[in-house]
Amino acid sequence: MQVEKKKILNDPVYGFINIPKGVSFQIIEHEVFQRLRRIKQLGLTFYVYPGAIHSRFQHTLGATHLMSEALNTLRSKGVDISDKEYLAATQAILLHDIGHGPFSHSLEHSIVNGISHEDISLELMNFFNNKFDGQLDLAIQVFKNQYSKHFLHQLVSSQLDVDRLDYLLRDSFFTGVSEGIVGSDRIIKMLNVSDSQLIVDVKGVYSIEKFLIARRLMYWQVYLHKTVIVAEQLLLKTLQRAKELAQKGDYIFATPAFKFFLYNKIAKDELHQKTELNHRSVLELFTLIDDNDIMASIKVWCDHSDPILSKLSQNLINRDFYHIELQNFKIKESKVSQLKDKLLSKYNIQEQDLHYFLISGTISNNAYSQFDDRINILQKDGQLTDIAEASDILDLSALSKTVQKHFLLYPKNI
Numbered sequence: 001m002q003v004e005k006k007k008i009l010n011d012p013v014y015g016f017i018n019i020p021k022g023v024s025f026q027i028i029e030h031e032v033f034q035r036l037r038r039i040k041q042l043g044l045t046f047y048v049y050p051g052a053i054h055s056r057f058q059h060t061l062g063a064t065h066l067m068s069e070a071l072n073t074l075r076s077k078g079v080d081i082s083d084k085e086y087l088a089a090t091q092a093i094l095l096h097d098i099g100h101g102p103f104s105h106s107l108e109h110s111i112v113n114g115i116s117h118e119d120i121s122l123e124l125m126n127f128f129n130n131k132f133d134g135q136l137d138l139a140i141q142v143f144k145n146q147y148s149k150h151f152l153h154q155l156v157s158s159q160l161d162v163d164r165l166d167y168l169l170r171d172s173f174f175t176g177v178s179e180g181i182v183g184s185d186r187i188i189k190m191l192n193v194s195d196s197q198l199i200v201d202v203k204g205v206y207s208i209e210k211f212l213i214a215r216r217l218m219y220w221q222v223y224l225h226k227t228v229i230v231a232e233q234l235l236l237k238t239l240q241r242a243k244e245l246a247q248k249g250d251y252i253f254a255t256p257a258f259k260f261f262l263y264n265k266i267a268k269d270e271l272h273q274k275t276e277l278n279h280r281s282v283l284e285l286f287t288l289i290d291d292n293d294i295m296a297s298i299k300v301w302c303d304h305s306d307p308i309l310s311k312l313s314q315n316l317i318n319r320d321f322y323h324i325e326l327q328n329f330k331i332k333e334s335k336v337s338q339l340k341d342k343l344l345s346k347y348n349i350q351e352q353d354l355h356y357f358l359i360s361g362t363i364s365n366n367a368y369s370q371f372d373d374r375i376n377i378l379q380k381d382g383q384l385t386d387i388a389e390a391s392d393i394l395d396l397s398a399l400s401k402t403v404q405k406h407f408l409l410y411p412k413n414i
Contacts, residue, residue: 009061013173017065023132024091032124033098036060038290042171043103044231045222047319049175056097059170066162067093070155070188079193088138089152096143096156096163098124102294103235112266112286123271123283154198158373168214171222179217183207192378199376199384208375209391216367224363230321233359233409238298238312241356245306253300257288308356322409331360331408342414359409366402
């Protein structure tokens with residue numbers, strides 16, 4: 001029997017991990033995948049946690065490693081997983097983030113209109129499938145939840161998937177926020193399958209409790225940290241202003257691919273449309289953009305003749321952030337009205353441009369949902385119980401309750 005050759009990589013979270021040679025390795029080596037090295041996993045979170053500069057590339061390889069560990073565990077428990085299914089599941093997780101744009105979720109709907117990173121990931125999976133003569137057919141079925149063995153899709157995308165397991169551990173490692181540390185090894189060892197559904201052996205219930213608590217804490221301490229919200233909103237407003245000026249015909253510096261998206265409105269059905277820029281498709285141009293395009297352009301915009309664009313750019317580059325009010329109840333209209341008057345007076349701007357200096361919105365998070373793929377615990381008597389019922393310390397209402405907060409941003413000197 002010929003042993004398949006593998007590449008060994010040294011990962012800071014797991015140590016040495018194996019990447020099998022073949023189509024999966026060829027995908028990793030491709031320029032479209034290598035682009036993930038230049039997209040930060042946590043966007044602008046480094047403005048709060050300086051160590052948070054790890055990439056989507058690292059996360060994707062880590063999630064692929066955990067997928068292999070999970071599949072090996074299930075096989076050891078007698079779950080029927082063929083070699084083709086094994087490969088398809090690892091390819092599905094390998095490509096699950098391939099469609100992320102610069103700064104990840106921050107710019108998901110601002111560079112292209114109404115197109116999620118999942119949409120673009122699927123388009124790029126189809127691109128690789130064509131390139132490798134249909135060898136990703138099964139991986140795409142798993143990714144789209146169109147394959148009979150539902151547990152394979154659950155490992156890719158569910159409330160207990162290897163994607164979440166890796167990003168909690170990895171983001172905790174690079175930010176230094178210890179609350180995100182979860183026992184991924186134990187959770188994976190406790191996985192099992194019943195009626196094609198992913199389940200957890202009862203001995204793993206405490207690890208799942210820790211996992212859900214860690215996820216909730218990481219959202220409020222890292223992903224939805226108030227300063228991260230300010231940075232992301234400033235980035236969105238900066239890009240929005242640049243695009244507004246470009247649409248009016250003003251000159252806006254940008255790298256060629258990035259400039260195309262600033263000057264053109266693109267919808268989902270236009271992704272494969274050929275452009276005048278070297279006859280590349282819109283999708284191809286998208287794969288040429290990364291964090292570097294955005295930040296290099298914003299650095300130049302600091303000296304733009306438009307005072308709003310230059311001010312927003314300077315604020316972002318120099319970390320001169322807006323003040324934020326974050327609270328559980330809606331911001332009073334009287335407060336907003338007072339701030340509007342002060343801004344109009346101080347900055348001598350038109351009322352239609354106020355939204356660049358006074359930004360409001362909401363953020364929300366819940367740790368667990370009973371309406372998605374539930375986390376089922378296999379009891380000793382063979383019965384399946386939802387984690388919210390199986391847990392003796394977690395209250396269902398606390399787990400599933402969506403916590404919503406309202407924010408209001410404005411310059412500090414107001």
